[in-house]
Amino acid sequence: MILLDGKALFQQIKINLSQEVHQLIKEKKRPPHLSAILVGGDPASQTYVNAKIKACHEIGFQSSVFKYPLDVTQDVLLLKIKEINQSEDIDGLLVQLPLPKHIDSNIVTHSISHQKDVDGFHPINMGRMVLGLNCFLPATPCGIISLLDEYKIETAGKRCLVIGRSHIVGTPISILMSRNKERGNATVTLAHSRTKNLDQLTREADIIIAALGVPNFLKSSMVKKDVVIIDVGIHRVPSEKTKSGYKLVGDVDFDDVSTKASYITPVPGGVGPMTIASLMQNTLYSAKKVIYSHT
Amino acid sequence: MILLDGKALFQQIKINLSQEVHQLIKEKKRPPHLSAILVGGDPASQTYVNAKIKACHEIGFQSSVFKYPLDVTQDVLLLKIKEINQSEDIDGLLVQLPLPKHIDSNIVTHSISHQKDVDGFHPINMGRMVLGLNCFLPATPCGIISLLDEYKIETAGKRCLVIGRSHIVGTPISILMSRNKERGNATVTLAHSRTKNLDQLTREADIIIAALGVPNFLKSSMVKKDVVIIDVGIHRVPSEKTKSGYKLVGDVDFDDVSTKASYITPVPGGVGPMTIASLMQNTLYSAKKVIYSHT
Numbered sequence: 236m237i238l239l240d241g242k243a244l245f246q247q248i249k250i251n252l253s254q255e256v257h258q259l260i261k262e263k264k265r266p267p268h269l270s271a272i273l274v275g276g277d278p279a280s281q282t283y284v285n286a287k288i289k290a291c292h293e294i295g296f297q298s299s300v301f302k303y304p305l306d307v308t309q310d311v312l313l314l315k316i317k318e319i320n321q322s323e324d325i326d327g328l329l330v331q332l333p334l335p336k337h338i339d340s341n342i343v344t345h346s347i348s349h350q351k352d353v354d355g356f357h358p359i360n361m362g363r364m365v366l367g368l369n370c371f372l373p374a375t376p377c378g379i380i381s382l383l384d385e386y387k388i389e390t391a392g393k394r395c396l397v398i399g400r401s402h403i404v405g406t407p408i409s410i411l412m413s414r415n416k417e418r419g420n421a422t423v424t425l426a427h428s429r430t431k432n433l434d435q436l437t438r439e440a441d442i443i444i445a446a447l448g449v450p451n452f453l454k455s456s457m458v459k460k461d462v463v464i465i466d467v468g469i470h471r472v473p474s475e476k477t478k479s480g481y482k483l484v485g486d487v488d489f490d491d492v493s494t495k496a497s498y499i500t501p502v503p504g505g506v507g508p509m510t511i512a513s514l515m516q517n518t519l520y521s522a523k524k525v526i527y528s529h530t
Numbered sequence: 531m532i533l534l535d536g537k538a539l540f541q542q543i544k545i546n547l548s549q550e551v552h553q554l555i556k557e558k559k560r561p562p563h564l565s566a567i568l569v570g571g572d573p574a575s576q577t578y579v580n581a582k583i584k585a586c587h588e589i590g591f592q593s594s595v596f597k598y599p600l601d602v603t604q605d606v607l608l609l610k611i612k613e614i615n616q617s618e619d620i621d622g623l624l625v626q627l628p629l630p631k632h633i634d635s636n637i638v639t640h641s642i643s644h645q646k647d648v649d650g651f652h653p654i655n656m657g658r659m660v661l662g663l664n665c666f667l668p669a670t671p672c673g674i675i676s677l678l679d680e681y682k683i684e685t686a687g688k689r690c691l692v693i694g695r696s697h698i699v700g701t702p703i704s705i706l707m708s709r710n711k712e713r714g715n716a717t718v719t720l721a722h723s724r725t726k727n728l729d730q731l732t733r734e735a736d737i738i739i740a741a742l743g744v745p746n747f748l749k750s751s752m753v754k755k756d757v758v759i760i761d762v763g764i765h766r767v768p769s770e771k772t773k774s775g776y777k778l779v780g781d782v783d784f785d786d787v788s789t790k791a792s793y794i795t796p797v798p799g800g801v802g803p804m805t806i807a808s809l810m811q812n813t814l815y816s817a818k819k820v821i822y823s824h825t
Binding site (some may be wrong): 359360361362363364391402407414420422431436 | 636652653654655656657658659660661662663686687695697701702704705708709710715716717718719720721722724725726731
């Protein structure tokens, strides 16, 4: 069994990106700049934003966080986004989700210019992905492809099962895995809550991407030998073995499934860091205008 | 075996749409208006455009065709599209494909405003479809869903195999069949030229959507009893039995497969008319501004 070490690959990507920053500075250009909008004080959201800002610091990107109280109005957010969309000093913008219920998340996130949408959530980026055109790929699916690529995992002609059809992970990764690209060309099945006989599908799969959001769901009895496992889930569960009283687990029962898998992502340290890696790469692409030429 | 009669359903939809036109006229509004751009004299393209214009006439829609010679420049087309985008008298616009090689089809079709893109090919419409938002659905996939809906074919939890991953049929219908909607919720597998053991997949499927572009590809030996068959292919093949010396066949060997299928689309008269039906419905939606409020 070989670990698909997202943390190590992220370190490598950070080194490459910081060299790109040095090159930009040598060319008398400013470093890439990522902005985040954070509403309210949810600890998980705070942690995610902090991790992204920390990565910016390590690479040498500029970063900024615009914090708003929970009762901020939608109009205030839309005005800020409009300002950032027009700013020549900011290359990428993300709004940390979830947003409070009085705010329409779709309206807010889709008001980010698709040219600065480094999360890859905007309909234009999603549609261009489906059509095989240059775009900002959604960060988590893009990170999964990079990880498969790093370990040269053959995907063409393989049976790939994606479990979970969310808009930001399951559905887009199913599209990316089946498109006609080197790390694609898989025969993809998209399973979800209405799927019957899921364990038959898991046993047929050469590659399983688990993104259903159920802790320790996938067991070794459900998979075939030498399966490749990508675990997108991350859950905090009580544990007597740790000082903190909890530990992080994924959608895959790692200890159990890793006995049968050829490759498997750990949780944490697998898909999570790769999501941030993609976000950083997208921010660089935006600064260098390689996806869209900002007009 | 029950025929999924796209021709008959199209007749019904035309009656419904013409009643909608009467209603609009009663309200002192103009009828919906569909425009088509046709480049060159390719007989198949001419036939397709004629069929769409004929449907407009039958329903009472306005229509217009802008014809250009094969050597038209891309700029001339873009200028015409810009004019139509801004016109308050035209609700829907399609550019008949294929375009000559000196013209970039993507640039031309994507310059159509997404608010008049009744073919549903624009990245914004494609992306909004992936995200489950209101949009113009691509015409052929949308027509397939309408046909399944008309015959109340249960799709939730069924194994659906889509063969062919084109941007305009295979990929979008795989997304529509798996989304969380009544005529969706299927467990979809998307097969393509790199898929191995295709006949194993076809034998497991409850619903097969054949869109690979190979005449008479699917045989009864490859499917299970009572399978539902949607045939997207349309090919002209030589025949001694017809006066014209040719006949139209699909990707499915109809005579053979229909002995085992519970429901099957004929070719012609199945998916083809449903594509035009969707185009007409999208044009009405555009005129009534039910998808986008033209601002």
